[in-house]
Amino acid sequence: MIKAENIHKSFGDLKVLKGIDMEVHRGEVVVLIGVSGSGKSTFLRCLNFLELTNEGVITIDGKQVNQKKDNLAKIRAEVGMVFQHFNLFPHKTVLENVMEAPLMVKKMDKVQVKKMAHEILKKVGLSEKAAVYPNKLSGGQKQRVAIARALAMEPKVLLFDEPTSALDPELVGEVLQVMQNLAEEGMTMIVVTHEMKFAKNVADRVIMLDEGVIIEDSDAETFFNHSTNERTLQFLEMVDV
């Protein structure tokens, strides 16, 4: 479904990613973890080309992505992304946030898009908020709208960049619940998170990054209970699961 080979990325002299190989299959939920600065967010951003790689190949659905500027919009339309800080469009209502891309990018019929947007909002539990502006929402509600907005493009894969890190603790649950529902529906997801419980309960695979390389890539059960990797054990002890 989505495959990354030998991904290198530097910012100036700083080498952030030093040769990452990863493949995610359809319907898989992969959680990326690692200490801050390990490169997990940067890697995620490479997967929808918000960062362009210095080296390496990304293949989506068997097609190698050409990282040319005019090609990227088409690719990004198929790769959804949810950000740590939501990044909702403050000048548009919740419904308009969800409708924007299908209308503008896919040029779908407005009536049809509206119907679909209402359905998606219902799915994330925010039907009654369709007409309000984002500044009237709690953090958890904002993030659920952001997920709805990404879903409206019917992406092949959904990327989550620390989706609950900016939330008050009591609001984390509602967002994780929506994500879990999506996982159960078979959505392909790559999630950067510090929520170990989510990783344990929902992820098919856990990938641990450290200093720009993958140091462990195993199924969740193995990762949390039978890992032999020293750095993983250290990390697990630190986050205390």
Place this chain on the structure above:
Amino acid sequence: MPEFLITFYDVFKNTYKGFLQAGLLTIEITAIAVVIGVVLGVIFALMKISNSKILQTIANIYITLIRGTPLIVQIMFLYFGITSIIVLDNFWAGAIALGVHNGAYIAEIFRGSIQGIDKGQREASLALGMNSSLTMRRIVFPQALRRAIPPLGNQFIITLKDSSLVYVIGVSEMFGVANRVAASNFKQFETFLVVGLYYLILVLIFSALLRWYENKLDVDK
């Protein structure tokens, strides 16, 4: 009643018809200059934030030339420059000069407000598959415009007052009329007081409109 007030009233009574007409001209010139300024402002702001070195340089030259020379010189320069090429009356020459002048300042206002929009907005839009131009048009610019409204309003007020300078090329707007009246009635002090009040009234009306509009935008959001 003191002598001064009587003279002031006389001047007011004898000139208000002329000033009414001149006031309309002032408003027209200001409006045209504002429209030209906003159009040029958007174009040059986008050039300035573009990736093209050539476009950036052109925008920088324009802004530097306009900001580095007096408006009155620009008006004369444009008037004699334009009218040597095409036939254009002094009203339009003045309005265009004022508009071109405005464009440089408005470009800087727009550039600042566009660059002030959180870069997460652009990223979220790109991540949805919107290309750069859609992202600018639908997401970044509408937000930047809201942010630009207070400084733009300020710039429009400056334009309204600066429009008095086109009297140098013989446009009969408010200051031009005041100048002529004062030369014929020899009541310079009272006449310029009258025209000063007219400008003040226009500015106050415009400020009130602007405040009302800003409040409306806040409520909408």
